[in-house]
Amino acid sequence: MSELDSKFIKHEVAHHFESAEQEFDTAKLGMWTFLGQELLFFSALFVAYAVFRFLYPAMFLEAHRHLSVNMGFLNTIVLLISSFTMAMAIRSAQVSNKKHTFIYLLVTLVCAGMFMVVKYMEYMEKFHHGLLPGRWFTGEGTSEVLHIFFGLYFCLTGLHGIHVLIGMGLIIWLLIRTQKGEFYSEYYTPVEMVGLYWHLVDLVWIFLFPLLYLVG
Amino acid sequence: MEHEVDKRSFYEVKKGFMSWAITLDHKRIGIMYLVSVLIGFGLGGLFALALRLELITPDKLFMADKMYNQSFTLHGAIMVFLFIIPSIPASFGNFMLPLMLGAKDVAFPRLNLASFHIFLLGAAFLVLSIFLGAVDTGWTFYAPYSLHTDTSVVCAVFGAFIMGFSSILTGVNFIATIHSLRPPGMTWFRMPLFVWALYSTSILQVLATPVLGITLLLLMVERVMNIGIFDPSLGGDPVLFEHFFWFYSHPAVYIMILPAMGVMSELVTTFCRRNIFGYKYIAYSSIAIAVISFLVWGHHLFVSGQSDFASMLFSLLTFLVAIPSAIKIFNWIATMYKGSIDAKSPFLYFVAFILLFCIGGFTGIVLGSLSLDVNLHDTYFVVAHFHYTMMGGVLMAFLGAVHYWWPKMIGKMYNELLAKIACFLIVIGFNVVFFPQFLMGAKGMPRRYHVYDPEFHVYHVISTVGSWILAVGFIMVLYYLIQSLRNGEKAPDNPWGSLTLEWKTTSPPILENFESTPSVTCGPYEYKGSPS
Amino acid sequence: MNQKADSLVDKGGVWFSEPISTYAAQSDSLFYFILILSIIMFFAIGFVMFWFMIKYKRTEERPEADGQLIHSNFLEISWTVIPTILCLFVFYWGYKDFLTMSIPPVDAMEIRVTGQKWFWEFETADNGLKTTGEFAVPVNTPVKLIMTSKDVIHSLFVPNFRMKRDVVPNRYTRVWFEAEKTGSYKLFCTEYCGDAHSKMLATVHVLSDEDYEKWVDKNLSSDSVPLDVIGKKVFDVKCSICHSTDGSKKVGPTWKGLFGSKRVFEDGTSLVADDDYIKESINEPSAKIVSGYKGIPMTSFLGSVSDREIDGLIEYMKTLK
Structure with missing residues (x-):
């Protein structure tokens, strides 16, 4: 511990906890509960998706052809890699390896950035072809309600994108704290919590990809 | 861990706005919530009085159609989002x-403060919307009306959306607190029933509120971007x-009523000096209500297609879902058996709750019956029903909680005689307001009507x-509580002789809550003569 | 229109209006059954509670409880099982009646209903008779209403029939009834739909077979009626909620002196109100919005007002100087 002391800032347990372990378990429980609400938050959109797919199956079939499966697949791979590096960052923090923690977090951040760039390119292409929600829809298609698919597409991927952006903000915050040396074998709660969040963001995408890009 | 404990009350440790x-x-966060919800209640109450005054004549009295519609929308939205939902769980x-x-704080104190600030922010948007062309959609914001009206729907809905997060974060906090911060000896079945009620409420808050969040978000997006x-x-x-x-708003009524039921368990045990009858049944029935309430939302849509x-x-x-509520009521009544009953003002609110909530519950059975709901849906019968459950239930419990915990929270006593008179006035006024609404609703008077057929006059x-009677009752409560704040007699640590832990510390409590972490060796209500 | 209708309050019992449809009385009896059970339970609970309060009142000599009974399986089971059985019984009764209410007989006469801010339109399928704000049906005949809305959600409610169903844009909803007694009955909109929600009323006339024939004939032969009389009739049921004839401001501009006057629009243009402008304003209201009335767009009346009725409205408008 003495060797660690010099490299890391020692964490103080908050006054209302008995031990660091209790504090960690509490934070983890709170985070899982929060993730439960995140799932419910997305769930209503998935239900809306199901309802409209049931109402207009042919329209969904037509609409999904306007999406690029390659781009979606690329993004899936990028996010899966980022989930892996996130897990490795937590592992590194657990063994007090500051350098590796930092690198893995950075790779995760880069992956997240790549995801957003690809997403941006996809959005631009949709804008260009007028494949927009509701009133703004000017694209070509045989179905009269094609805009509903894009309404759902932009809501689902938009909300997911916002979550990725928030995640990127959190990872930057972790990077700064890692650099200061706040995370080590006895305190890595924030890394673990952001990790859980990041896996959820990944998971949501794992559902979005087949639902939006691989219809039919 | 040994350190000197500051023995001053939490009010005296620090002073000033910051x-x-x-x-x-x-x-302190609880007190700030209490003040906020009371302001919300006052505001919603003013709208209610204005609405009732307008309805004293079948035709227009002083409001135009639109203003009437805005007023009932604001009455509903303010009462639901600013008062009832946060009333008991967030403040008490x-x-x-x-x-x-027996803990020193909630699990995540900073998150707790954040949820209060988020609540204020949301409330600010809701109040702001009043000045930007108050919403006239009804508090339910039904589409497509809410998509095309020219009032400030986005601002109000955004306010409700933000307040939703406050509710979620409070729920997360309470769940973590109850799981992790129980001191040695405080097993699950030694927790006071109010804590059980808060636990099941929190589950609902965490799992139902996000669906409201996304729904309101979609509504805003739909309105702005079609x-x-x-x-x-x-x-x-x-x-x-x-x-x-x-899907949210039905569980939401249980977010409102479950904590109220928790308060009832505390009141009946304390004022009867009785161990609770059927502890596990009451605890489990809270959980049962929380679970089943997710699956009943469609009873609002029997005539919607x-x-x-x-x-x-x-x-x-x-x-x-009616059964667990009935079980609770029977268990409370059985708790009174052979007790030593002291009908102090908090207990009077317990009695009022039982009577009014029974009427609310029975009319709930009526409305849950498919064939009867067809006739009564969206009439004044429904208005009366939910006021009997929400006002006769939650508000009575809230007032009971105010009177019960006032000495602990404020450290002063209030005028008991005035409190009793006010309680009678409120119960009588309440019934005079709402019982006729059952009758006119059954006769066919639709709700949300500004002008109405003179035969309902x-x-x-x-x-x-x-x-007006009701208003006088509330003003009385306000009067003697302010009087108590200014020069009330100092409250003893445990004025009611209650056994739960909050009465083991000083009134008002010290900053650290307890001088030393209490150790728990028995259930919360083991009054003299309890079987061991 | 509503003045002629039967009173809801004076006729019938303390609780409900007079039951007129075939299923009304059956539905009411379930209510009375629950009511009696509730009264018994309410007074039982209240009695026990007050009795305990008096009997076990805290006194100087008796500061503590006499006994601490905290558990009884017998009680717990009985007050769980008995209410459950009662509830299931009430559920079944309500469900059975609900099925009767929601499944129309196959031979029912069809009436198409359109809800629009803020009036009701009815079209009898058999004879093509279109009426607004009222419709007639023969007594003792099953009638099916097929309903849709042109704008927001409305709900059609006839208390005497114990009948209600939401009227939703973009889809059809159905209800049916069979009235057993002649008379005129009130019809309300019960889904909040905006400013004049409380004025969105109509009347259902239940007529004997002969009277029904007469009523149909009278309403079908409107060709010989002078145009401005037709116009006034249409105005009263479709326009008067938002437009006045005396110069006062309602949701929309007044019609007094409108025809032939100069209209200034939101986009700054203006023109003199002539026949074409009036027709356009009825069929395509958002094409030209009069300055100061941008708030609530008027719903298009295209298709719900015939060309002849528009002519009538214009003639009627000309009389309002």
Whole structure:
């Protein structure tokens, strides 16, 4: 511990906890509960998706052809890699390896950035072809309600994108704290919590990809 | 861990505006919530009085159609989002939960403060919307009306959306607190029943509120960008909005009533000096209500065009959710058996709760019956029903909680005689307002009507007069509570002789809650003579 | 229109209006059954509670409880099982009646209903008779209403029939009834739909077979009626909620002196109100919005007002100087 002391800032347990372990378990429980609400938050959109797919199956079939499966697949791979590096960052923090923690977090951040760039390119292409929600829809298609698919597409991927952006903000915050040396074998709660969040963001995408890009 | 404990009350440790605005102390946050919800209640109450006054004549009295519609919308939205939902869990829950468990604070104090600030922000948007062209959609914001009206729907909905997060974060906090911060000996079945009620409420808050969040978000997006999910003119489905809305808003009524039921368990044990009858039944029935309440939202849509089969299932489940509430009432009554009953003002609110909530419950059975709901849906019968449950239930419990915990929270006593008179006035006024509404609703008076058929005139006049009695009752409460704040007699640590942990510390409590972590060796209500 | 209708309050019992449809009385009896059970339970609970309060009142000599009974399986089971059985019984009763209410007989006469801010339109399928704000049906005949809305959600409610169903844009909803007694009955909109929600009323006339024939004949032969009389009739049921004839401001501009006057629009243009402008304003209201009335767009009346009725409205408008 003495060797660690010099490299890391020692964490103080908050006054209302008995031990660091209790504090960690509490934070983890709170985070899982929060993730439960995140799932419910997305769930209503998935239900809306199901309802409209049931109402207009042919329209969904037509609409999904306007999406690029390659781009979606690329993004899936990028996010899966980022989930892996996130897990490795937590592992590194657990063994007090500051350098590796930092690198893995950075790779995760880069992956997240790549995801957003690809997403941006996809959005631009949709804008260009007028494949927009509701009133703004000017694209070509045989179905009269094609805009509903894009309404759902932009809501689902938009909300997911916002979550990725928030995640990127959190990872930057972790990077700064890692650099200061706040995370080590006895305190890595924030890394673990952001990790859980990041896996959820990944998971949501794992559902979005087949639902939006691989219809039919 | 040994350190000197500051023995001053939490009010005296620090003073000044900032000591409140950025406090991490759950007790101060609880007090701030209490003040906020009381302001919300006052505001919503003013709208209610204005509405009742307007309805004293069948034709226009002083409001135009639109203003009337805006007023009932604001009355509903303010009462629901600014008062009832946060009333008991956010104010008394925050203050009492750690004390009752024997903990020093909630699990995440900073998150707790954040949820209060988020609540204020949301409330600010809701209040701001009043000045930007108050919403006239009804508090239910039904599409497609809410998509095309020219009032400030986005601002108000955004306010409700933000307040939703406050509710979620409070729920997360309470769940973590109850799981992790129980001191040695405080097992699950030694927790006071109010804590059980808060626990089941929190589950509902965490799992139901996000659906409201996304629904309101979609409504805003739909309104601003016309994405065509709810708007029928773009191929969307307005009934989907109703399903989403009630998926939250039905569990929401249990978010409101469960903590109220928790308060009832505390009141009946304390004022009867009795161990609770059927502890586990009451605790489990809270959980049962929390679970089943997720599956009954469709009973708001019996006449909206959902399939008959769906209506059948929702009706069946609605009857099932009534059972746990009935179990609780029977257990409370049985708790009174052979007790030593002291009918102090908090206990009078317990009695009022039982009587009014029974009426609310029985009329709930009426409305849950498919064939009867067809006739009574969206009439004054429904208005009366939910006021009997929400006002006769939650508000009575809230007032009971105010009177019960006032000495602990404020450290002073109030005038007991005035409190009793006010309680009678409120109960009488309440019944005069709402009982005639059952009758006129059954006769066919639709709700949300600004002008109405003159044949309903007499019912409306009685109802309006009742609202004045009710107002006098509330003003009395306000009067003697302010009097108590200014020069009330100092409260002892345990004025009612209660056994739960919050009474083991000083009134008002010290900053650290307890001088040393209490150790728990028995259940919360083991009054003299309890079987060991 | 509503003045002629039967009173809801004076006729019938303390609780409900007079039951007129075939299923009304059956539905009411379930209510009375629950009511009696509730009264018994309410007074039982209240009695026990007050009795305990008096009997076990805290006194100087008796500061503590006499006994601490905290558990009884017998009680718990009985007050769980008995209410459950009662509830299931009530559920079944309500469901059975609900099925009767929601499944129309196959031979029912069809009436198409359209809800629009803020009036009701009815079209009898058999004879093509279109009426607004009222419709007639023969007594003792099953009638099916097929309903849709042109704008927001409305709900059609006839208390005497114990009948209600939401009227939703973009889809059809159905209800049916069979009235057993002649008379005129009130019809309300019960889904909040905006400013004049409380004025969105109509009347259902239940007529004997002969009277029904007469009523149909009278309403079908409107060709010989002078145009401005037709116009006034249409105005009263479709326009008067938002437009006045005396110069006062309602949701929309007044019609007094409108025809032939100069209209200034939101976009700054203006023109003199002539026949074409009036017709356009009825069929395509958002094409030209009069300055100061941008708030609530008027719903298009295209298709719900015939060309002849528009002519009538214009003639009627000309009389309002």
